[in-house]
Amino acid sequence: MIDLRPVGYVIGLLVASLGATMAVPLAVDIWAGNGHAAVFVESAILTILTGGLMALACANGVGQRLTIQQTFILTTAVWVALPIFAAIPFHQGATNATVTDAFFEAMSGLTTTGSTVFTGLDQLPAGLLLWRSMLQWFGGIGIIVVAMVFLPELRVGGMQIFRSEAFDTAGKVLPRAAEIASRISIVYVTLTAACAFSYFGVGMPFFDALNHALTTVATGGFSTHDASFGAFSGAPEYVATLFMVLASLPFVRYVQLLAGASHPLFVDSQVRAFLLVLVVLVTSITGYLLVAWDAPFGTSIREAMFNITSIITGTGYASTDYQLWGAFPIAMFFFIGLIGGCAGSTCCSIKIFRYQILMAAISNQIRRIHSPHGVFQPKYDGRTITEDVISSVMAFLTLFIVSLGVLSVLLSMTGLDFMTSISGAAAAIANIGPGLGDIIGPAGTFAPLNDLAKWLLIVGMLVGRLELMVVMVLFTSRFWRT
């Protein structure tokens, strides 16, 4: 029997902390005097009490460190427990959401997916809008820490290739997870502040600037307006593009930058590959808009930059319904969503480094044509890719495709058409947010879906955010064997 008390203790503390942060939207609603403050008082008390009691109840079982099994359970349980409490304000507040809708929105927030079941965002009380944005912001920093500290230890998805990196930044060994987490948090807060000021500087109202900064740096994609970035055409789109890109780079490189390393971003092959892919895609879509639609150059490049960056980073803002651009961009946007940003950022999906490892494996195969009996080791960023990493990346890719297939088929069983099913499954598992088609596309929402479809998507978001394997192993009998 696995001792679950250490897991319960950490989750209790995190739930209580989440409750404490409800003071922020509470303060906003009091200051706004909109009469919606009470819901956050009630939610905060309930959340802090439950979390605190849970931590107390489990405190006597806390040892020195977590086992691998406990770490797997903790990681998944955090992303199940927090949305339950984060959902309370949506259920009790002005949105009056059903249990399903409230949990969907909270899960979509904390996993930084950004699919929404709410319409009439522009009329919602400020506190509730800020709460949505804050959930994404928490989810963003949470996943960076998990990706840097936990996943390499759990050896899932090939993230173990970044193992030494996390503990050896800029040549100095940083042995403690807390140290890394705190340094990354400084970077995260700084980026968010810079983003908020930039939005404000180019004319976005302060409240919108703050909310969009929180969801930009988290590559989350929640907006304060039904029209998403359609409400902020022009300069704010350039700001968003810049910060979405910055949020998609490996955060450990920023930590190294602060520690005085020279060009840590430039030497990272993942960063170079990501930027190259971005430039190629933006150029081709800009060209397409210029030629096929005879659009003005300024608009073409801005719309291409903003929307492609939004999808490749999995942010999911929309400035326009790109489905109106024709059949070519639709198929392209679907596959762009399967690329993703860099590992160690807030991005989800398959991610650049996995494609690089896959390409290294392919190039290795070609090398063997000339020396059939030679043994070659594929390399990533100068380091040898071990068999362990190759097999983890392969496991990730398989689970990704199988999950996508199974979720698409299950969604289609709820009555959704082919395009909605397959793009909805991808939008959830890759934590992108919007899908394709009339219902869940960039101009729609997830509100019209039935409850079964919403629960399927909730599972997809959770499983996808935790790199699939973390959740899947919990459903194997081998895992629970002691």
Next chain:
Amino acid sequence: MIDLRPVGYVIGLLVASLGATMAVPLAVDIWAGNGHAAVFVESAILTILTGGLMALACANGVGQRLTIQQTFILTTAVWVALPIFAAIPFHQGATNATVTDAFFEAMSGLTTTGSTVFTGLDQLPAGLLLWRSMLQWFGGIGIIVVAMVFLPELRVGGMQIFRSEAFDTAGKVLPRAAEIASRISIVYVTLTAACAFSYFGVGMPFFDALNHALTTVATGGFSTHDASFGAFSGAPEYVATLFMVLASLPFVRYVQLLAGASHPLFVDSQVRAFLLVLVVLVTSITGYLLVAWDAPFGTSIREAMFNITSIITGTGYASTDYQLWGAFPIAMFFFIGLIGGCAGSTCCSIKIFRYQILMAAISNQIRRIHSPHGVFQPKYDGRTITEDVISSVMAFLTLFIVSLGVLSVLLSMTGLDFMTSISGAAAAIANIGPGLGDIIGPAGTFAPLNDLAKWLLIVGMLVGRLELMVVMVLFTSRFWRT
């Protein structure tokens, strides 16, 4: 500089042989007295002459054996050269096809894809119909020999795991490729004959029985009727199901069976996994048809069996437009096409053994949770999966997904909708035949597509049939380095 003469020599001989086989449709047209015989005389002379001259011109460069590089070039060049000559009767004959259409049909035949650009099949001269079926039959045996003899040597796609198997059948070492090829041919011919007699026995006219036997055993899917198997509802569907399944099993097991091995099929884990997947899928679709459509039990199970087997084996016959069954079967059929049959059969797509290797890698990862520092070797069918195999399977999977994505996007650029683009790309790369949607779905044809789309699909069929890597390496500079 790679010496291309040995390659040219083999191709010349194969082209000349293809020309010689044109005597069969020629004889049929003469016997039918339909006035269409002349086209095969002309085509045969042209093909035999060109092939013979090519072989003669290259004969002085033929050495003892082919290098790895020459083998790669040969494998691809065969599947480019043969369709060129196989297309002549379509261009010159009653179909009066454009160069694009004729080449598309020939490539679709020789790669056993079975997508067609011809309508009015029921009115075509018998010789031309037989020629289409013969092309698939040649393509089927051709790919088994390539998969058993060449691919393990080239170490692509993980097929090297079957290396010893090909040369060690039923305990006896068979060192020569020609020996294996001839034994497999005996099995192939026997299966085809049995299939033809069975079709004839359940009431199919002799000519239809022959043609469908040729395309069933090749899992090719060309039919002699526009309605495909819609014209043969009932018992012929059961015969087709049986022989499609038989054609999807590893042919080396039949060779072992003939050599006296006991239960060679039953001990093959690939065979067991394939049959299990098939039973699960048929059961679920039968259940769906019974519940959702209140269809009679006999019809439900027959239609489910026939259509699922047709898609999972990549044959591509249709007995009914399964798109009318609702949204759920559509999404399901799309993903079923990505499964495929067993390696060493006429099937294409990802194939069962790759999923098994992927699952072994995943299960290996889970095992490490309990012993983080242990080194485990994943196993397939009792044998250790080497790093080489894992990395080849990964390369295959990556190329498969990337090719699917790129081809989908390119097809959408020709103006096709999302569903047609993505399902058309899958139908070509996995050599299934029909796609989804109104145009290329089970009730449609590829005729309405524009020439650019057809050429893109031609490339997709070729690259997919040769397990992607075989063709792709030819486009790397490293390959041509001497």
